[in-house]
Amino acid sequence: MTHEHTAVSGVTLVLGGARSGKSRFAEGLVTALPGPWTYIATAQAWDDEMRDRIGRHQAERVPGWTTVEVLLDLAGALAAAGDGPVLVDCLTLWLTNVMLADRDVAAAVAALEAALAARTGATVLVGNEVGMGIVPENALARAFRDHAGRLHQRLAATASQVFLTVAGLPLKVK
Amino acid sequence: MTHEHTAVSGVTLVLGGARSGKSRFAEGLVTALPGPWTYIATAQAWDDEMRDRIGRHQAERVPGWTTVEVLLDLAGALAAAGDGPVLVDCLTLWLTNVMLADRDVAAAVAALEAALAARTGATVLVGNEVGMGIVPENALARAFRDHAGRLHQRLAATASQVFLTVAGLPLKVK
Amino acid sequence: MTHEHTAVSGVTLVLGGARSGKSRFAEGLVTALPGPWTYIATAQAWDDEMRDRIGRHQAERVPGWTTVEVLLDLAGALAAAGDGPVLVDCLTLWLTNVMLADRDVAAAVAALEAALAARTGATVLVGNEVGMGIVPENALARAFRDHAGRLHQRLAATASQVFLTVAGLPLKVK
Incomplete structure (x- = not known):
C-alpha cells in the first residue's frame, strides 16, 4: 500500500490530518518529475505560530522551486504557472482565505x-x-468543514490520483 | 482501491467524516440492487441548518425510494421494512437521539x-x-464518541462489508 | 485488506481514533507471538473516568501478561523488558505525560x-x-497534536508495520 513515488500526471489530491506528512509526500511527488517546479503557497503569516510553520516548511524544501504566494486568486496563479509541475500547499488555507474575505x-x-x-x-x-x-460547537467551523469536504469531493471526482497520508505514509484512495 | 459498485449483500457499514460523500456512496450501493428501496432517515429537523441539510439530501436522491423517519425505534423500522434493500442514514443521529432521550x-x-x-x-x-x-473538552461529546466508536466496532465485526469514505471515494476496510 | 494476524516482528505502529479497537488489535498482534508478553501501560489514573477505562482494559486482557506502569521513562521500561514481545499502550498518554511534566x-x-x-x-x-x-482553538491542544503527528511520522518511517484501525478493523498502511 505504500507508494513508490511513481510519476504522477494530471491532478493529484493529497489529503491528510495535521502533521501527517502530507506536504513532504506531495513535494516528493512533484520533485520526482522534471522541473522547473512551482510552489504556490496560500499561507498568510498573520501570527508568529504561522510564521514559524511557514519558515520551517520553506527550510525543509530542496532548492529549485519558484515560490508564489497567493491569498485568493489561486486560479490565476495556476494559469500563470506555465507547463511545469505545480504544488499547491494548501487548499485548506486558501478556502479559509476565501471564506474570511467573504467571497x-x-x-x-x-x-x-x-x-x-x-x-x-x-x-x-x-x-x-x-x-x-x-x-464543532462553532458554526463557522462547521461551515468551514462542510465547504472543505465538498471541495475535496469535487476535486477527487476528477483527480487522477488521491492519497490520504497517515503518519507520513500514503494510503492510495484513487 | 476504488469501489466498482459491486452488489452488496447482508450488512454493509459505510463510515466517513463530515461531507465525505458517505451518504451518496451508500445510496449508490443500494440503488445498484433491485428495488423497492427503503430509506430510513434518523434526522430530526430541530433547526434550520438541519432542515436545509435534510432537504438537500432528499432533493439529491433519485425517485423510487420509500422514506421512513424514525427517531428511536430503528430496530422496529428495520423489521417493518420488508425484504428489499434498506439504507439507514445515519447511525450517528440515531445514537444521538437515543442518548438525548436517556435510553x-x-x-x-x-x-x-x-x-x-x-x-x-x-x-x-x-x-x-x-x-x-x-x-473533546465536553464530557457529553466524549461519551458520545465512545458510544459511537463501540457501536461501529460491534457492527463492523459482523458486517459483510465495511467502507471508509474519503473525499467521496471509498476505502474498503473489510 | 483485513489483517490475518500474521506474525509481526520489529516495531509495529497501530494508530486509530478513539474507540477504534486499536488496543484490542495490538494485543492480538502480541499474543499471536510466543510469550512472555510485557504490557507497558502509560495511563495515569487521575480521575474516575480514566480509572474505569484502565480497569475495563485490564479486565478484557487475557492472562499471561506482565504489566509495567510508566509515566515518563518509556525508554527505560523498554530496555528493562527483556527479549519478549512488548505492547506499549499508549504513545498518546506518554506524550501527554512528557508535555505536562515540561520535559x-x-x-x-x-x-x-x-x-x-x-x-x-x-x-x-x-x-x-x-x-x-x-x-483546536486551544493552543496546548494544537501543540499536542503537532507533537503527536511528528512522533507518529518518525516512528512510522522506521517501523516494520503500520496499521490504522477503523471500527475495530485494520487498514494496512505499511
Whole structure:
C-alpha cells in the first residue's frame, strides 16, 4: 500500500490530518518529475505560530522551486504557472482565505476547477482532512468543514490520483 | 482501491467524516440492487441548518425510494421494512437521539443487532467517523464518541462489508 | 485488506481514533507471538473516568501478561523488558505525560527511538490518531497534536508495520 513515488500526471489530491506528512509526500511527488517546479503557497503569516510553520516548511524544501504566494486568486496563479509541475500547499488555507474575505465559495471553486482542467503540467494539491472529529460547537467551523469536504469531493471526482497520508505514509484512495 | 459498485449483500457499514460523500456512496450501493428501496432517515429537523441539510439530501436522491423517519425505534423500522434493500442514514443521529432521550444505549444497540441479523435483504448503514480529532473538552461529546466508536466496532465485526469514505471515494476496510 | 494476524516482528505502529479497537488489535498482534508478553501501560489514573477505562482494559486482557506502569521513562521500561514481545499502550498518554511534566519532547522521542532500535523482540506501539478534526482553538491542544503527528511520522518511517484501525478493523498502511 505504500507508494513508490511513481510519476504522477494530471491532478493529484493529497489529503491528510495535521502533521501527517502530507506536504513532504506531495513535494516528493512533484520533485520526482522534471522541473522547473512551482510552489504556490496560500499561507498568510498573520501570527508568529504561522510564521514559524511557514519558515520551517520553506527550510525543509530542496532548492529549485519558484515560490508564489497567493491569498485568493489561486486560479490565476495556476494559469500563470506555465507547463511545469505545480504544488499547491494548501487548499485548506486558501478556502479559509476565501471564506474570511467573504467571497463566493462556489464561484471560487468553479474557477479553480477550470484552471486545473486547463493545465497540461501535473498539479499536486494538498488539503487537510478536517471532518473526522466531533461536530464543532462553532458554526463557522462547521461551515468551514462542510465547504472543505465538498471541495475535496469535487476535486477527487476528477483527480487522477488521491492519497490520504497517515503518519507520513500514503494510503492510495484513487 | 476504488469501489466498482459491486452488489452488496447482508450488512454493509459505510463510515466517513463530515461531507465525505458517505451518504451518496451508500445510496449508490443500494440503488445498484433491485428495488423497492427503503430509506430510513434518523434526522430530526430541530433547526434550520438541519432542515436545509435534510432537504438537500432528499432533493439529491433519485425517485423510487420509500422514506421512513424514525427517531428511536430503528430496530422496529428495520423489521417493518420488508425484504428489499434498506439504507439507514445515519447511525450517528440515531445514537444521538437515543442518548438525548436517556435510553439505555446497550439495550438499543442489542435490539439493532438482532433486527439486522433477522433481515434477509441488504442493509446499508451510514455512520460518521468522529474519533480522529483531539479529545473533546465536553464530557457529553466524549461519551458520545465512545458510544459511537463501540457501536461501529460491534457492527463492523459482523458486517459483510465495511467502507471508509474519503473525499467521496471509498476505502474498503473489510 | 483485513489483517490475518500474521506474525509481526520489529516495531509495529497501530494508530486509530478513539474507540477504534486499536488496543484490542495490538494485543492480538502480541499474543499471536510466543510469550512472555510485557504490557507497558502509560495511563495515569487521575480521575474516575480514566480509572474505569484502565480497569475495563485490564479486565478484557487475557492472562499471561506482565504489566509495567510508566509515566515518563518509556525508554527505560523498554530496555528493562527483556527479549519478549512488548505492547506499549499508549504513545498518546506518554506524550501527554512528557508535555505536562515540561520535559523536552525531542529528547524524549530520541531516547524512545534508541530504545526501540536496541530491542530484539517485537514491539507493538499504540497511538491515537488526533489530527483529522478541525484545528483546536486551544493552543496546548494544537501543540499536542503537532507533537503527536511528528512522533507518529518518525516512528512510522522506521517501523516494520503500520496499521490504522477503523471500527475495530485494520487498514494496512505499511
